[in-house]
Amino acid sequence: MTKEKSSVLHLGIDLGTSRSSVSASNGQHHVVESYVGWPVDMVARKLIKKSVLFGHDALEARPMLDLHRPLERGLIKEGSQKDEQAVRELLQHLISLANPEGNQKVCAVIGVPAEAMRVSRQHLRNAVKGVADSLMIVSEPFAVAYGMDALLHTMIIDIGAGTTDFCVMNGRYPTDEDQRTLTNAGDSVDEQLVTLLRAKLPDAQFSIHMVRAWKEKFSFVGEPKGKVDVTVPVNGKPTVVDIAPEIQRACESLLPPIVETMLDLISRVEPEYQESVRHNIILAGGGSQIPNFAAALETALGEIGGGRVKAVDDPLFAGSNGSLAIAADAPESDWEKLPG
Numbered sequence: 001m002t003k004e005k006s007s008v009l010h011l012g013i014d015l016g017t018s019r020s021s022v023s024a025s026n027g028q029h030h031v032v033e034s035y036v037g038w039p040v041d042m043v044a045r046k047l048i049k050k051s052v053l054f055g056h057d058a059l060e061a062r063p064m065l066d067l068h069r070p071l072e073r074g075l076i077k078e079g080s081q082k083d084e085q086a087v088r089e090l091l092q093h094l095i096s097l098a099n100p101e102g103n104q105k106v107c108a109v110i111g112v113p114a115e116a117m118r119v120s121r122q123h124l125r126n127a128v129k130g131v132a133d134s135l136m137i138v139s140e141p142f143a144v145a146y147g148m149d150a151l152l153h154t155m156i157i158d159i160g161a162g163t164t165d166f167c168v169m170n171g172r173y174p175t176d177e178d179q180r181t182l183t184n185a186g187d188s189v190d191e192q193l194v195t196l197l198r199a200k201l202p203d204a205q206f207s208i209h210m211v212r213a214w215k216e217k218f219s220f221v222g223e224p225k226g227k228v229d230v231t232v233p234v235n236g237k238p239t240v241v242d243i244a245p246e247i248q249r250a251c252e253s254l255l256p257p258i259v260e261t262m263l264d265l266i267s268r269v270e271p272e273y274q275e276s277v278r279h280n281i282i283l284a285g286g287g288s289q290i291p292n293f294a295a296a297l298e299t300a301l302g303e304i305g306g307g308r309v310k311a312v313d314d315p316l317f318a319g320s321n322g323s324l325a326i327a328a329d330a331p332e333s334d335w336e337k338l339p340g
Contacts, residue, residue, distance in 0.1 A: 024100075070086035159254070164181070166262065278308075
């Protein structure tokens, strides 16, 4: 029995716009920022000494790289062979981090936004062909629900970088009617924050990477607890600026569309189960960690009788751990065999 188990490596992969994670049946857990970069010329190749870089290493070396963030709003960017190649390289890298043994069969469950399941399925098949033997593609919020055993009368709201995904669990595989995808997510907060800061500081110099780091460190909704001071070059001079009002406004831009979608999905649940769903709402993804966000959603639920919203304990691995749980339980008939 032990020999049979060790002959198969089950992988759960959360393929994210900003970060991707892998959880493996051999105990390996890794997270990588979803960046892939190739040296731009001979000088860069000499300095980097690698043919391709991933994640933080790629970001750090970006002036020397042809840098790609191949997932946009939860989808593989269309029409770009380089982005399709970047997704393949990223998935191969995640699988290699799981350290499969040479003779092991690799069975991978990949969690993606619901929209990507409909649009990018063939791209994903092509990306894992040759590096995995069997594949299953599931929606990210369903993977989170499965990993938490939250399979009945529960709503998952997965706030990622590219998309916010919703899934109502009714004790079976979710249908299209049980799921929603919004593009109001982390990247849209970044874009709004850039716009607000350019209006406030027209002479300041900052990159999207600086803005994203400020958001991830200082994000909040509700009343600010104090100033949010950052240092930014203004006409070349390092200047300390309070960006609390802009952080608040950018983060709170997520609330109206998420509240509207949450309430609409609840209204479509069978009437006798609506109260149960209202009291079993789980926030996942990086956005789940925004201070006061869960409380703001609970306030909105007060208009329809109240409810309870809680955030996952481990936003980095909730999706990949759930995908791994699916991989461990899935019958042979649910797997899609891939040609080598």
